[in-house]
Amino acid sequence: MGSVSASEEIRMGAKLDGSAPVVCWFEEVNKDSIALVGGKCSSLGELINAGVRVPPGFALTTHGYAQFMRDAGIQSEITALLADLDHQDMDKLEEASRLIREMIESRPMSIELEDHIAESYRKLSVRSCIPAVPVAVRSSATAEDLPGASFAGQQDTYLWIRGVDSVMHHVRRCISSLYTGRAIAYRMKMGFPHEQVAISVGIQKMANSLTAGVMFTIHPTNGDRSVIVIDSNFGFGESVVSGEVTPDHFVVNKVALDILERTISTKTVCYTVDFKEQKSVALDVPFERQNIQSIVDDEITELAWMGKKIEQHYGRPMDIEWAIDKDLPAGGNIFILQARPETIWSDKPKAPASGGAMSAMDFIVSSLIAGKKVS
Numbered sequence: 001m002g003s004v005s006a007s008e009e010i011r012m013g014a015k016l017d018g019s020a021p022v023v024c025w026f027e028e029v030n031k032d033s034i035a036l037v038g039g040k041c042s043s044l045g046e047l048i049n050a051g052v053r054v055p056p057g058f059a060l061t062t063h064g065y066a067q068f069m070r071d072a073g074i075q076s077e078i079t080a081l082l083a084d085l086d087h088q089d090m091d092k093l094e095e096a097s098r099l100i101r102e103m104i105e106s107r108p109m110s111i112e113l114e115d116h117i118a119e120s121y122r123k124l125s126v127r128s129c130i131p132a133v134p135v136a137v138r139s140s141a142t143a144e145d146l147p148g149a150s151f152a153g154q155q156d157t158y159l160w161i162r163g164v165d166s167v168m169h170h171v172r173r174c175i176s177s178l179y180t181g182r183a184i185a186y187r188m189k190m191g192f193p194h195e196q197v198a199i200s201v202g203i204q205k206m207a208n209s210l211t212a213g214v215m216f217t218i219h220p221t222n223g224d225r226s227v228i229v230i231d232s233n234f235g236f237g238e239s240v241v242s243g244e245v246t247p248d249h250f251v252v253n254k255v256a257l258d259i260l261e262r263t264i265s266t267k268t269v270c271y272t273v274d275f276k277e278q279k280s281v282a283l284d285v286p287f288e289r290q291n292i293q294s295i296v297d298d299e300i301t302e303l304a305w306m307g308k309k310i311e312q313h314y315g316r317p318m319d320i321e322w323a324i325d326k327d328l329p330a331g332g333n334i335f336i337l338q339a340r341p342e343t344i345w346s347d348k349p350k351a352p353a354s355g356g357a358m359s360a361m362d363f364i365v366s367s368l369i370a371g372k373k374v375s
Contacts, residue, residue, distance in 0.1 A: 038140030
């Protein structure tokens with residue numbers, strides 16, 4: 001796969017010669033599989049194969065997406081609706097988006113494609129030892145995190161989805177999110193042809209999060225590479241990612257893994273599961289918990305250690321989503337949900353650490369920060 005460019009593989013996928021997989025497990029892909037399973041799912045496969053603790057799951061591939069769109073027979077109608085649109089005319093963009101999304105979500109999947117997804121979901125439930133295992137259904141576009149453009153975050157994610165019928169419905173919703181008004185406008189603004197963006201959909205076992213959040217292996221405010229920054233809140237990580245709450249904030253020394261700074265915020269909202277309705281809901285955090293630290297120090301240290309290992313594997317600063325599963329014992333309950341390269345500071349040229357020759361101690365410290373062996 002590594003010898004075929006992403007654009008070539010997308011075109012190959014459109015041919016659907018019968019040999020291309022429509023569904024694959026995360027462990028079967030890696031960072032070179034973006035054209036097959038998009039940025040999110042290829043990153044999850046890379047992490048699993050690197051020995052990082054990631055909830056199991058599988059992906060509807062871009063070939064499966066292409067098969068669904070071909071069977072639906074709506075591509076010409078989509079092309080007509082997108083013709084002559086102005087990326088600044090949001091009213092017309094939103095109307096085109098609504099019509100396209102309704103078309104996609106109303107089309108049934110072929111029995112063959114539905115069987116592939118249903119069988120993989122059944123196997124995932126068996127692997128997880130949970131009947132109708134709750135899953136996150138995540139869009140994974142092939143154009144995520146391209147140089148000079150960032151399509152990440154423009155498609156949808158749905159949490160705590162249970163049962164085959166609900167999974168199928170939300171897979172179609174993820175596919176249709178390729179045509180949100182925002183995504184259409186951004187592709188037009190960047191001069192990126194709509195037909196060159198394909199989408200994969202990841203179906204991943206949910207972590208029943210006690211606490212979740214994001215972690216940067218570089219300081220996102222000032223670009224300091226010697227620290228790891230962790231933001232956390234109770235429940236699922238959506239409240240942190242979306243900015244709905246001011247999360248607890250921790251700065252950790254990357255070498256010694258000491259906590260250098262801690263800011264405990266007033267956290268008023270969290271996302272968690274409503275077991276009666278079996279869905280993710282936003283709840284008010286009880287007053288007595290709002291100012292309690294949402295993650296204990298030992299978990300901060302373990303998270304920072306995991307972040308450091310992920311950075312060493314990729315060879316660059318990373319933006320990581322994580323969760324702590326309250327159904328599992330300590331020591332095996334911290335999971336990485338997503339990892340992508342940090343793109344703001346890490347692409348800037350690094351200033352020299354010193355104007356002159358390094359002392360022995362400077363060399364040792366800088367090497368440890370960079371994750372190099374010191375002999």
